[in-house]
Structures are given as C-alpha cells and as structure tokens.
Amino acid sequence: MAEHRIPVLLLLVVVAASSLAQQISPQKHYIIYEVRNIEKTPEEVREEMKDTDILYSFKVLAAPSYHIVVEVNPRNMRKLEEVELKGKIRMVPVVSMMDVAESLGVSWPSSGARLPDVNLTLIERTINQEGLTTQESEAHLKGFMEELKDRLQQYNYQAFFSNGSSPPKMYIYINIPYEEVNNFALIGINQFGGPAAVNTTVSFISSFPQ
Numbered sequence: 001m002a003e004h005r006i007p008v009l010l011l012l013v014v015v016a017a018s019s020l021a022q023q024i025s026p027q028k029h030y031i032i033y034e035v036r037n038i039e040k041t042p043e044e045v046r047e048e049m050k051d052t053d054i055l056y057s058f059k060v061l062a063a064p065s066y067h068i069v070v071e072v073n074p075r076n077m078r079k080l081e082e083v084e085l086k087g088k089i090r091m092v093p094v095v096s097m098m099d100v101a102e103s104l105g106v107s108w109p110s111s112g113a114r115l116p117d118v119n120l121t122l123i124e125r126t127i128n129q130e131g132l133t134t135q136e137s138e139a140h141l142k143g144f145m146e147e148l149k150d151r152l153q154q155y156n157y158q159a160f161f162s163n164g165s166s167p168p169k170m171y172i173y174i175n176i177p178y179e180e181v182n183n184f185a186l187i188g189i190n191q192f193g194g195p196a197a198v199n200t201t202v203s204f205i206s207s208f209p210q
Helices: 008-022 042-048 074-081 097-103 134-152 178-185
Strands: 030-036 054-060 066-071 088-096 120-127 156-162 169-175 198-207
Touching (some): 042 054, 042 066, 054 120, 066 074, 088 097, 088 169, 097 134, 097 156, 120 178, 178 198
Antiparallel strands (some): 030 066, 030 088, 054 066, 054 198, 088 156, 156 169
C-alpha cells in the first residue's frame, strides 16, 4: 500500500469551512489521525511522529490500528506533512465534546485526571440525522448530552465530536470497568430514535508507548 502524506492545506480549509458551517464559536480544533492495517509497532509509529505535539495516542488491542489526537496549529500541520506511514489513513477534524455541549446550553462535567495507560475503552457513535431539520437535530443532540453528562462524571475520559462531517460522529475515550461498558454504550440511543438510528462500536485500547 502506498505511503501516505497529509494534504495539510486541504485539511485546514476543511476545518475552517466546517466551523463556519456549524456556526460554532471560536475554539480549539483537533485531528483524530486514524491509522489502520499498519505493520509498524507502537514505538515505530511514535518515532515517525516524534516532532508532532501529540495529545493522546492509543492502540486498539489485538488489532494493527491506532488513534492519535493532535491539536490543529501551524507547527503541527507542518510536521504532519512530513509523516509517512503505510496503511489505511483517515483524518477526522474534531472539536471537544465540551465545546459542543456548551454551545447547546448543556453544562458539561470536567474530564477528570489524565487518562491512564491501560484499561481504556473507545466508544464511537455515528448518528443518522437523515430527514431531520437543524432544530430537530440540535434538540436530539442536546437531549443526548443531558443524559450522557451525568454518567460521565463518574469516569476519567476525553470526548470529541466530528466537525463538519455528515453524518456526525462522536469519539469517547474512557476509563470504565469492563462490566459497565455495554450499558454505557447504550446511553442516549432513544434520543436519536433507537438502535436503528445510530451506529455504535466499542474497542478496547491502551495508550502508547507505555
């Protein structure tokens, strides 16, 4: 598979356009850099990205896949342009879930202490908003945020919301006991019309390098 170089200018245009489209107030922007089906070890991936200011780096357990979170800024964009990795690469512009919640008038809990290296779970949820008006979509999302925030207060987590993509997607990296994962992953699905209206996947992850 061919090596991948990030089209930085295009990505910056996407981030700017998506912010305008969603009319989100100024805030920090991030990229979730998904790397799948890669032969490199976690140490080799981290070495390849050593000059980038990485906020979080996760490896999916029992799979050659990584999630790397970086802040969008000129320095990081220049460094990312030099990264060459072989695999299936996907870059997702995101914002903090807290910023989205506050834009909807929802008081959001602190994410707590920094995530530990192990015993982590990634919950990804894609929302089907087909046929809904903007007002209806915001009402459903606000209801979900209200329901989710009470549970999040019990855990250490980091949560992001895709910025400008359709359908929208959430990424929740959370330190949660294994026996509570299934119930947590079901939170708020009725806000969006039930299981058929959302696609939720669960992966077990660890930070790297440990």
